[in-house]
Amino acid sequence: MVNTPINHKTIFLFDNSNYFAINCGQTFEFDISSKSKASNQSQNQNKINPLNKSLWTCTVEAAIEFARIVYDLFPENKLIRLMTTKHENTLNTWNESEQGLDTLMNLMGTVHPPFPSTHQISQSEELILCRALNASLNAIAQSTQMQQNLIKNKIPVRNRGRIIFFTSSNVRKFEPIQEFLAKAIEELNKIIDQAAKNDIAIQKIDKIELVIIDMVPIDQNLTLTKEKIIQNSPELRTHILSSKSGSNLSLKLIQLTQKFYDLAVTSVTNIPMKEELNANSSANYDVDILHHKSLHDQLKISGLLKNCLVSKDGVNTVCLKWSNPKTNITEFNLTTNSSRITPIDVNSRPSSCLTSFLLSGLIYRVFFSLTIKYLCRKMCSFGNSPCNNIN
Secondary structure (H helix, E strand, C coil), X not given: CXXXXXXXXXXEEECCCHHXXXXXXXXXXXXXXXXXXXXXXXXXXXXXXXXXEEHHHHHHHHHHXXXXXXXXXXXXXXXXXEXXXXXXXXXXXXXXXXXXXXXXXXXXXXXXXXXXXXXXCCHHHHHHHHHHHHHHHHHHHECCHHHHHXXXXXXXXXXXXXXXXXXXXXXXXXXXXXXXXXXXHHHHHHHHHHHCCCCCCECCCCEEEEEEEEEECCCCCCCCCCCXXXXXXXXXXXXXXXXXXXXXXXXXXXXXXXXXXXXXXXXEEEEEEECCCCCCCEEEEEEEEEEEHHHHHHHHHXXXXXXXXXXXXXXXXXXXXXXXXXXXXXXXXXXXXXXXXXXXXXXXXXXXXXXXXXXXXXXXXXXXXXXXXXXXXXXXXXXXXXXXXXC
């Protein structure tokens, strides 16, 4: 029997209750600057008033960024579906044609954001949540193309998946949600056993991981200081996390991608780049990239990993220094590992420049030095997919 990876199926369930219309408590400032000489001489900068975002906006942005990382690093077989508490069905399916960042963004653009209101969650809204939870379970029970191919080849599969529920304990009680899901999984499995046992399009649920992210505005205290794990039933395990909104939520989601998809962070430091507003001067920048953690295995085997780790924003990263080797590409043919990579802050100028460097087809070397040994690592581009190779 093949265990379907639990990260093969992920459902984002967004709480669309009125509470998520409130301000997240963090302001975002923007400057519109022109690169022209005339504007530089006059120092004409148009400053926009600080932007306020709702909890809903912060949640959708963080989830989309989570999806971007997953799609960048795993172009196949890591599938994501979208669901809100106001819908009776998911917004997309497991079909590859309905995956991808553009698809998810377009789908979320069709969802009406919550409206501000002071009233509490009503009983009817609780029933709507139950329908959304049932729809999420039905989605996990549906076989993906990969699962159907295995079943057609007489290979039984264990059907597993993950539901990430963005909500708040200010409006929801989490215990009833867990109890409802545990019973609903049991009932759904009974129905599948009786009515759809031989249907390869539907599979019993062997395991679901429910991740509840309890969100609060920036100016409120966290409800939990550490993750709470509950084994509700043989098929259901719940993880409850607390996170402040705004940029804190984005950081929390990046940390979850590392945990759920076995990722690690490498920081490429001292990358020389020309200043955006002054092409005659240059500065060195750092870029944090995500990749599969197997790229650090050689360091771990050598006993060097602990000496190379640096903590940045609560995340352990290996720091590498940029270098432009004056050597022939044939000297870099031997590698021990490779992986797709993606920048953490994809919209920053340093990340954009690093991506352009890699996609140019040229060789760049990044290295770190220790007093006991010198190792080097090479970054290069194969086709249109940047890869990180270890020499």
